[in-house]
Amino acid sequence: MDGVTQIQNLASQGYINVVIFLREPIKAKFYDPDIYNLLQVYNIYNVPIATNILSAETILELLFQSQRILRRYYLAIQYLDDVVAIHN
Numbered sequence: 001m002d003g004v005t006q007i008q009n010l011a012s013q014g015y016i017n018v019v020i021f022l023r024e025p026i027k028a029k030f031y032d033p034d035i036y037n038l039l040q041v042y043n044i045y046n047v048p049i050a051t052n053i054l055s056a057e058t059i060l061e062l063l064f065q066s067q068r069i070l071r072r073y074y075l076a077i078q079y080l081d082d083v084v085a086i087h088n
Contacts, residue, residue: 004037011045018059020050 010016019042023035042049050056 004034004041007038008041011041011047016042016045016047018048018050018063020056020059022053022056023051025051 007016021035021038039049041047048059050059
């Protein structure tokens with residue numbers, strides 16, 4: 001199985017959450033057809049893709065924000081569980 005097929009399988013199963021692939025947009029590279037195929041796979045399976053620094057920073061900031069929100073939610077649930085346990 002080639003690499004594109006393996007990555008497609010991982011993307012279809014939800015194992016790839018985000019892709020950051022910084023590349024030189026001006027000059028064509030020998031791997032451009034393979035990269036194009038991978039970008040198609042990520043688009044089909046709605047995987048966020050960053051191909052430049054600004055989009056990479058944006059995606060990473062959103063990931064960090066969501067982790068902070070989940071951590072606060074978890075701490076709030078933990079606190080409520082403790083309060084309930086004290087009153088029971």
